[in-house]
Amino acid sequence: MDNIQNVKIIIFSSSSFIIMIIMSTKWSFLLLLAVPLALIGPTQSFKPLFVFNGNSISHREITTRAVLRKTAEVCQSIAAAARRDFSLTIDDSLTAERVHKACSSSRKSASLMSSVYFYGSIAYIYLSNANVDLMYALSDKHHFDSETFQKGRDLITQGVSAVKASVKLENFIAGRSTLGQLCHTLQDFYSHSNWVELGYTHPYNVLIKPDKPLENLAGPNVPTCRNCAGKNCNNNLLPDVLEKRLLTSGYFNIISSEKPEGKCSHGGCLDQTSKQDPVGGINKDDIRSSHGSLHNQSANLAVIATMQLLEDIRLAVGEKNFLRLMGLSQSSVLCFVIDTTGSMRDDIAQAKTVAFNIIDSKRGTLQEPSGYILVPFNDPGMQCFGPLLTTTDTDIFKERIEHLTSSGGGDDPELSLSGLQLALTAAPPLSEIFVFTDAPAKDAHLKSTITALIESTKSVVTFLLTDVLSSRRKRSLQDVLPRVVSQTDVQLYRDLARASGGQAIEVSKSDLAVATSVIEDSSGSAMVTIFQGVRNPGKPAHFTFNVDGSLTNVTIYITGTSSLTFNLISSTGISQSSSESSGPLASLKLAGNLRRLRLNNVSETGLWKISVDSYDLYSVKVTGQSPVNFIYNLVEAYEGLHADFFLKEGRPLSGGKATLLVTVTGSESVNVTEVTLCDSSSQTKVNGTLQALGGSNFLVTFIEIPTGDFVVRLRGEDRSLSSRSAPSRFQRQASTQMKTSSISLTAEANSTNIEPGSTTSIRFTVTSTASGVGKFNVRATNDRSFDSTSPSSITIKADSRGKGNGTVTLTVPDNAASGTDVTITIEVEDAAATDINYVVLRFSVTAKLTDVNGPVCQEVSTSTNCSSSSLCYSSQWEFVANVTDGVTGTGIERVTIREGNGTLNTTTVVGSGGENITVASYQASCCADKVELSVVDNVGNVGICLGQVRQSTTVAPVSPANVTIYTTSTGGHTLSTTLCVWITVVTLPLWK
Template sequence: MLGAHGVSHMEQTRLAMGLLWDLWYGDIPGWVPTYKNLLAVNEIAEANALVDDDQENGELHFDGESFQLGQERLVKLSDQAVALANAGDYIGARKSIGMALHTLQDFYAHSNWVESLVQKGAANQIYPGLGYPNTMIYPLDNKARTCENCRATTAVFCGDCDDNLKTIGLTSGYYSGEPKFKKISSAKCSHGGPFDGSTTYDLGLIDSVIYVGQGINKDSSTCLLSPHRSLHIRAAQIAIDATKDWVNARIYKRLPQLQSDYLFGKEYKDGSLLDPGAPTLYDLLISSIQPHKRDLMSRATALDHNMHTVAMAENVHEHGKALLRAKVGRNSKLYPVQIIQDGVKERGSEELVDDYGWRETALATGGHLITVPKDEIMEAVALLDTISRPNNNEILSIAVTGPDAKIDPEFVFPIDSSLKSLVVTTSGATSFEILNPNGSPYELASSAAGTEMRRVGNTIALSLNSTTIPPPGLYRISLKAASNYTLSISGESDLSIISFYLAEAGGRPQHRAFFPIQSLPIAGEMPMVKAHVNGNFTDGKFEFRTKEGALIASQDTVHREVDSEEIATMFYGNSSAIPEGDFMAYLTGVNDDGNTFQRAVPMMISSSKLRLTVPIIQRMVVGEQRKVTIGLTNLNSIPDTYEVFAVDSKDSIIEVTRSNIELKPGETGSFDVNFLPRMNSTIGMTEVVIGAKGRATKGNMSLQRFVLEPKSNPILYSRIRYHQYANETEQLIERLMMGMKR
């Protein structure tokens, strides 16, 4: 659905989830939805909207009277979401829920259920049993006449379709391009709209009118896209009720309370790593994590800790590092990745082992490369608990490498009244000092409760709580460092960036929405920026800065949304021209108390001049082979040879058809990636990276996540209690009007 012309799929999902929060948690004194809820619901809502990128499978949209397959899909996805949540794969579960909700909501926009209610004079009713395993819905006979052509009017492209339905029996429109559900007769309904080839248009003027086809969709409130536009709001209202009912009954109530809270964002596991009996750092971190949280990637392990990601680093191929970046998310990731490495050979030795390129990964994700001697293992665990706090917001994120680094640098940062704590972390510096706004040193009460200083290996962390944090103002921090250092200043605050990403349009032409770009942005282009900010402030603006902290551009075209329907403030608009190289996004402004504030998105954004064209991979099924064709366009001014690769976290890739591609300036090429998920693969979320590395110029990568699904099985006949036939819809509505569920 097109949000600009009605209530979109994402809006329906958010509205329904808001009602569910009140139902689930409204009786908890003082509890209100927080940014955690919005993070979880955004994952569900985006997975919902992305279903529109698949226009070949009609059952995803209940098109073409695909009621049996659509019903089986809803049952399968609900079972899958519950299984994934019970296994701790909450991201995979949310994606499964989102995909199911799109299908559920499309039932009301694409079928004539709402029109049948109107014809019988019935109040809003969700279709009984939709998405439940005890019900099967059977379509009308192929020969049944369901629609006739709309009457032409003087409105261009907008015919009078109010009376084009010829049945009260349950039907849905056919949409061109869905091979399993081709329209078999002109007597069947079309989806409708200018992008539907199953309907008929005569673009020649006949008596100053244009002839239109027999569509029935209610996707939007504009006649250009939706022939039954007048029923759009009613269809959306019923879809919201159905979303609320289905999520509550088919997901929430089937899970233990704790898993439900994790799934929908009320709580987050902090995953304490403390295990005194572990003999080594590697074993310590591995042994204290439940098996479903482990992800072994060529002798590197990534795990969640207080919403951060911790990686134990060894010598891993660069493709494994790319996979780690995919695992922690695209440029919407707001929590840094801490890289742990056994970096000192002997106690007291200054000789460091090769970092194997992990420093670059730490820099790219806003974290630190923490090199730790073996006899400081327990100190390293305590350090992680200090720097990886679940509600910390990045205020300043700096990384400097190379011989040109400024010696003993200073950086300015604000402290505002919303901050409840402060954490300063640096790797590579021997010491640091905080300076007051007047330039005098800030005296640390090192012995006072609320002040904690830790030094482990190459890393120093200072933690201040609400009693020891400095008052609001502009402060400076001075480092004793020469080169290869990182600096992070963060603090707990209700004023926080929930999400930030560069976006591109996706979805069916009449359902366009903006989603995070799948690959590195192209230098010089101006993609859409979308962001959500939690908390109260009077003024705010996004900026692009270098990783060293220098201002690149102020994002004057990224505007604040005044009347957002969400619990957070939304920013949107086109960015300034994407700079070449690496950069970061910052939000600066003034809070409600008049204090200057600053927040950083720690994930570094890297630009490219190689355009990758990668189809969005939503789902794959074990045992089923799939080919994905990747396009490359060289936008550089020189020719280059690109080494191409693909890697995924479940070892589903069986072939990349080319190893390298030579491209002249402006030239385009392609290669194929063949997937065949193994039958014994673990079901759930899969991270996949598809990339091309230039020999002379910078390459590009596409980072995606899809759900690996088991083979589909029809609903067992023994589970079906209610057999509902499309030609009995009138009687079904009458029973509902009498207050009977069946």
Template sequence: MNPCSVWGFVMNSLLVIALLALALSGPATAFVSDGRGVSTHVSITRTALLQKVTETCRAVAEKNGYEFNPTGSSPEELVQACLGPTATGDVSGAKFHSALQDIYTQNGLVDRDFANSPPHHFNSEAFLKGRGLITQGMLAIKANIRNKKFPTARETLGRVLHTLQDFYSHSNWVELGYTEPYINLITPGLPLDNLADMNTATCSDCASGTCPNQLLPNILKEKILTSGYMGIDSSFKPKGKCSHGGAADLTSTESPRGGISKDRQGNNLALHNAAVNAATAATLQLLEDVRLAVGDDDFLRMMGIARSSVLCFVIDTTGSMSDDIEEARSIIYEIIDSYKGTQDEPSEYILVPFNDPDFGPIIRTTDDNKIKEEISKLNADGGGDAPEMCLSGLQLALTGAPSSSYIYVFTDAIAKDIELKDSIMALIRSTQSKVSFFITEIFGRRRRSLRAASFGDYREIALVSGGQAIQVSKSELPQATDIILDTSTSALVTVLQRARNPGKQETFSFVLDESLKNITIYITGTAITFTLTDPAGVTQSQNEIIGKLGTIKAVGNLWRIRLYSDKQTGPWQININSNQPYTLQITGQSTITFIYNFVESFAGPHPGYAVLTGLPQAGQPATLMLSVMGRRGPSSMTTEHIGLAKVSGSEGVSNGVITDMGNGDILVTVDAVPEGEFVVTVKGTDKVSNSVFQRQSTTQVSVSKVKIQAVVGSSVEPGEDFKLPFSVMTQGSGGTYSIGVRNDRNFPMSFLNELTLTTGQYANATLTITPPASTESGTDVTLTVEAKSSDGVDSNYVVLRLSVVTKITDFVQPSCEGVSVQANDCPHDLAQCGPFQWELSANITDGNGTGIESISLHQGNGTLIYTSLSAPIIQANYNASCCSQIVEIVAVDKVGNVGKCYHSIARSGGPPTLTLSLPLWIYLLVSTFLLRP
């Protein structure tokens, strides 16, 4: 049986169960619980994340004066309750689900990408290096969150949690009798004590390989810390050392045989459960440290809990764009003023201006007044007759905005930087963001200056993303921007999207369910006629502006049909006739939605599934992982059909084989993958209304015979070279393949521009990137690596994120010195506490000189005031009602070290009279006022 890392993690709970099913029918490929339940990295991480998110939501609700009372246990209901009064309408749990999946995925990839690295698993007594990975990762997580780089923070968090959790299964921590987590692992200022040295024997021999306790008596008595040696390629281990254990561990056959891993329940259920409990508690400790360092709001945003989508504008600021800028400004103001305080209020605003030859900087803020100020500064100036850096600005937006964002581009010129088109396509597919273009007078004087680019490029980019390419005159632009109001809402879903080039007459069928609201149909194209038919046979054509089914607006190449709110549920049809290219898209608002990833299996000592970062492989079945969400969680719906459908060309759906794993998780295998671009379609039944629902993904995907492998294993320091090995393989024709690498920071890079590939064999190369020494700590870099055949027919890509983090030597938490506590007036009887007050005074200092970043209340309903944060000693004063008997003050320094000052006036004896001026660790002896790391 192979020694899966801590709990034989596969990619998520869905795949855990899938692999369990395989294990029961053949050779074991994952953790098996002997029929008594299963504990995996995912289940431990999920338990801790949901508990910490719940705690944070409750604290935010209490702070803002509303009740946190989820109606159920599903993520959808948790998000609805967490957002409080602003979540008065439909709020989707999709972003929360996606954030959880991001963390689970990266957690599991440690088993694939670092299977033979002892520090990543705390194998082979690699304690100091393992703690170093945790330290480095926590610094990167905090820095990324401070810079609003939430996707990068989630990726690092998943990897760090895997290593932390492995400590409790792979070391002898629980055998030594410890039940609480080893706090020193996440507190680098504290030493790792009593580690076994290379010459210390730790285990006795176990002929059967399954002895309940192999640790030598002196190891247990002296509480010496050790971990099992793991050999994937070699059976060597130092004399007398414990092994990890299991069939994949070659050292387990060398004396002392056996192993001390607690990955599976096996023959010692108590030790396994103790390791699970300790790992869960340790995960909670790390999450709490991150939460305190970054604050509740950003912690929840990192977890994907926000009101609505990010609103992102990419705006051409050349001299001819005055009217367009004014319209963009007007629509932003309208959204801010009409959505403020509702569930549709954007969770963040992003603005990227571009000109020629300049683009950027990216401006992002959660403050609506700030975005008004920034867009008011935009002026149309310069640019001449040349096309602009449109795709460079769009690249900044795609790498700066979170996944599944809505990005709106305003321009009146073709793209000068058309060479970025492939990178833009890769980023769109990686982030699943939707891009719509508002193009005014593109066929004017500037079009002739670059023949290689055209309006068709914008149309292709929009179609791949599931967006629109809207072409209007400048005077018509104000009538076209309703689409921004339509899409900048919460819980937006796509029911159907199709494109035809060349155009033809065709009837498209779709299903509307009871949960759908604000249903809108968009048609882009020219010389179009259409007829819409509802389930009762009632029709409306393009000539009926106000008809029986809805209202119609036509502007430029866009038709917008908004259905009435009392629309009939069931099967609808729309017949479209045009001999010109056109697109059809049907959207609405609903909490019934799904998220998905294409995945592939991987082998090794800890096999599992990994999310594809590029296109699925041609000539092979496609495997997808989906999570389907409903109004009351996954139990409120059934899913009957999942397939892959072509958006362009002939109609047709490749049906998938569905394996329902429970909790809304579904594993899908599609044998016949469509040629060309396709999307994912889902159909099922909403049990709440007993109506059939239909949903479709927006981002188009295709297949490739090329495959690229690359792994980012660590952060990089400013001014230092970072070498990234990568490999390229093709199942198609061998030969010369061009290699293209881009990064969104324009950092210097070096790499081979070409690789010669032999069919079925990987060719290896190395990319070197050097962030300038002036790069701010916490900056993330998005790398896009592409490989393309010489004839341009086949290509693939990977998108990677790299964190730039300054080397930190300050690991000392801020410290407190208690000055005084005045609580003499507080009565013993809490029923009489109302009129009485108590006070606390303390001095807060930064232990190692980087400076205090923030001071805040973590517990307590009183008032906290403090002197300047720039002072060497910060005087903090807290005043509260005697009814509020606990206070916890959190101080965070500029590198993210967290210190906590805690005091309670609760007592069973006489009134407190302490007015001491002592270091808090001494004060602990005579009071409950203490400093906790």
């Protein structure tokens, strides 16, 4: 069954049947299979996302519980090391909101904390987890079906290695995607195998340890099951299997009933093998499954196993990077994309000033950016954009931006969109990116690619355009002809800004300092968009927005021509006109086409109004700081093998149904009253139907979406935002536009992990609800400039069942570093160039796993002056151990204290076999009588050394009987005690 993992299933539904067209490039046949809809029910794994009835537990719940518990444990460990209180009970009742607040190092500014990035990261992990059931529905190894234990374990260990490599290079988005996928396979083991039936109450650790053998597997000719007694399958495992504790899993096939004689089946109405002796199944996917009485037990083991996997990653990457992988930050990254041509000297200087002000004023506070990204770009003649810098080290960012210089120039446009593409793929979702330039884009052909990345990441892009409409555009220190930037050139930046919910601020270089106040405004934590609207073409309009009790620093931005006027009216009827720079409601600053109003105070909660009078293009944006926000993801319902909702890439179909998974953050007492799709440039509004999923999660269904551009607007009530008995009304708006399309585009790849020097293929399918047949243009780009091939067009013919197929290839260079991520965007456009859809796929470059052995640790000595009668704080003890990764290993990267509050020193010596030996010496007060050291090699294999005080005043002899050491990791194993005595003789004097 495993050899058809690349099968493609096309599903057509009718009132009573689903017709599945199953195509395999390996088997070269076409099979039509009619499945009654009445049979579509139990799935082939834990339910991917939602359980709408019953008490079953889904992959989403398993993953969320494990992430929350492990994140809380890491925060608890950090708090203990810093001797801070951590008052949070760690169990399955945790919520993201509670974990996020408890993990904050400062309770004083809790009101300004934003948990939106944490929620978003968890959602990305569990949506990637769920999509395994869509991408690899019939792959045995992805679900541990048909006794594919070795292949399933390989998927997990290779995936863990890929996550560690991604995190090492700070590619957290790719790391989350891979993490979600491998968690699915790990979790399915406990539902699809007989591990629980064998009486085990702990996870099978070998699944995350590639150097450990898989033992006690039922052989290929060993019978494992007997027929179920009618519908009762509780006793269908053979007594001999239970007595010998033989490990097996159910066979599964939706086409053939063939299976090895005497073997167990997965079970369920779609599993044809369960109809052949021995009939029935052993899966525990939900409480109605063949072994459904063990569903909760297997789900709880899946939670613990996922936590163990997360713990291994935590030890390998360190606590700080682990929390970044989980998205635990209070603020967004500070991301600059800067034109470095000759005329940009003043702009670069201002960018430095703003960046340094933000860094220096917010360092060590909740307002401090969670990371820094810098992408320079220049003239095409210099073939220059990048290199990309992404870091959390403020000093590194300061140094790199300090050394930016303006050079080159001339009349050529610059590679601004190529630089922006790098930033969009490197920055976390929901980031705000600032582009500094005074020139048009040479690479305007990337506009649709940039728009797709904006929609996919929901990032906000603001352009700071200096002197772009000057009649004479001067290049500093350059003897070149002047150039006039056309309205078409500027409109490109305006269009991208509008698509993202950002702004195109057009100022003179002398006004740039005022305009960059937008950057400082947006760099704080818990920034939210309350309202945003555009009028193009311009016309007088009235806009209303709700100010709630959680908001602070409310700011209004208006962009438009100099003739624009406005009038602001508070909820109590007080007004202020555009002629008042310092009025009763707000202070006003002008810079080019930007008007910035900062409200004096927000005590006047309720409905505010702003009236704008202009017949030219203008925009209005209202922002503030509040913990209450929301995230959303476009999901799509699928019938068939895994009837559930799955993450949908690209744009929803015009005139079709659309479903959003909406999560409100920052409060656990929210009542969402309305979610709408609003055309930001007109009065068009589409209301959604809400379905509460528990907590702050909602499914929102829109029956029919008209053609156009929309933003998601949410309104609700929250008693925690009001001191009165009546709840406070709040309003939030997503920044990024959602566009519709009549083109449907789906894509699939064999794997999202690619080895250096290899080529992967991405197959895609195009359909059109508008034309049905015809020619469609195809573009495929990637952000790493790796070699790629793709067709330039696809033709849907009348006899092709309304579909057109194509393949994109991507080749990774031999020298690509493991952990590198690459984002490929595939776009399909109609022949008239009026409609487009896209998919965005992320791949991780992962070198083949060769070093699977963890570091080996040997205790050298444990000397102590501790005694049972002495005061512990007046005495010290010391523990010395030798750590090596062997001659063929990748080497020790670091040794850290996992538990213990003493001091650790390390030195390196060379052993007789040529291996590097790290000598770790730990000293502590006798009040802390244990130590646990974490040892990590250069590919992330982890070992753990344990040391403990002996009640003696002499140096303990080196003896295996005195050693308590072990490892736990993807590459770990029981730590060896086979190092020779001469190592002790050599290294102990060196240490002393």
